[in-house]
Amino acid sequence: MPALDPLRLTARVAKRLLVDGEISSAELTKVYLDQIAAVEGHVRAYIRVTYDNAAKYSTKVDREMQAMRGPLAGLPIAIKDNMVTEGVTTTCASRILHDYMPVYTATAVRQVWDDHVVMLGKTNLDEFAMGSSTENSSYQTTRNPWDLATVPGGSSGGSAAAVAAGEALWALGSDTGGSIRQPAALCGTVGMKPTYGAVSRYGLVAFASSLDQIGPLTRSVYDCALLLQHIVGYDPNDATSVALPEPVALPDAERLDGLRVGIPAEYLAVGIEPGVRARFDETIARVEELGGNCVEISLPHTEYALPAYYIIAPAEASANLARFDGVRYGYRCADPVDLLDMYERTRGEGFGPEVKRRIVIGTYALSAGYYDAYYGRAQKVRTLVRRDFERAFADVDLIASPTSPSVAFKAGSRTADPLSMYMCDICTIPVNLAGLPAISIPCGLSDGLPVGFQLIGPAFSENRILQAAHALEGAIGFAPAPTFCDSGADAACLGAHAGTEAQE
């Protein structure tokens, strides 16, 4: 068996090794289970590691390789714990779903299961995917493997940290306002939010139904395309799902000749950290070196996107989360005196602070007397944000921006001020409001922490985005090297080679 570095191994290479018979799925899976054993105590990316399932299923794939041959067969994956998985608890990192055992499986997960991927476990998230640091989990705080004193971003922070820490080959996440792209940026991985509707939301526990979208977190753009190929498609169980006009292609571009890339002035005026700005500017220079043409553009309603989002998303959430009432599943408070008492205490005790905050904002915005001023107005802002993008895409092929205004921040540094946390997603939220596809790829380091570069495209331009990101990724040559150090503690680092030691 060749030496495998879980911090660097891509699905593309792992797949070739499997197909060529150089490694077995059981051996490959063990690489990740060993890395989990080595670093998970510090990273805490998983809510549940499905050790037995992973070991047994990978062995089964090896044994039945002929029957189970498929493009993803035997490749291990991590799944964000807001996608329901039959027979494996799904918590949404919420106390209210503490022991919830799904009786069906989300379509996107079902699709990769049918391709015989090996599930490693369910990853941590901000409760019900509400947050930008994964600190809103009711169970544990995930740490960023590049500096254990910092957060991995969120809400798909567990998936991003698992990939960055070599605890998973790749992962699925979900993105409502940046929840795939921002943690991908902070952890130095690739993350993509597909066009709204491209991936079925059936079995994704709903946060904001008109914004939510499942997508991949991977170690390369090629892997991102490979995984995306297997989760897209129309699903009769999701009335808002649609078929992509063309299949997802595996990217091979090395140049960007003739590609017109717009740089929205408004995205660079929102307090981007100097180190993030420097890496962004260097990456724009690379776009030009590869033959692309970068031009400044304007998305004039950008500053109104965040306010609109913080009405629309909580409004939809307040309706979606009404189902958690202690009747059909999940937590129920002890000794309720009557039905109303049960509803109120179950929800008061079952939900964490951020979820309660959003339920209250959403209910307020939808309540009599405030509906037009808040929800109605936010929906109109949404129209203006969409039109901004439509106008821009008349002149450019893609739009580029930093994914996050900052690199990974210290755990606890923003939890006291919800608004400062909401600002994390200022460059990603407009994309969800407009339903567009976008990718974040690592474009270098600032103060030793990864910086993300975001490419946004028109609806259903996944292939254009993936091709451009692939060419750019090659030119950037980002080398993942999480240190597993804790800048806030004197304790010795786990060491950059925690992974390679674990696989001897």
Added chain:
Amino acid sequence: MIGEDDVRYVAKLARLRLDPDEVARMAAELAKILAHIGKMSELDMTGVPPTAHVLDVVNVTRPDKPRPSLSRADALRNAPAVSDDCFRVPRMG
């Protein structure tokens, strides 16, 4: 401006029990958040239609044919309390 009474009223609508500390904290936080959200009122929205949904799909239906759905046992599997094959809840107040 949102105050503690508004928070208590909205929490009641949302069937969400908050303790007094939570009410006070949330009123302060929401005042800040709503002040930021108030930025939307700078815009002239005359003639701007609302967007509820970005996809160009309407009235998605499926054939009206019976098909297997969740079994009763599966539907009840996660229920906190069950009696006579039904969800059991406390009495109405």
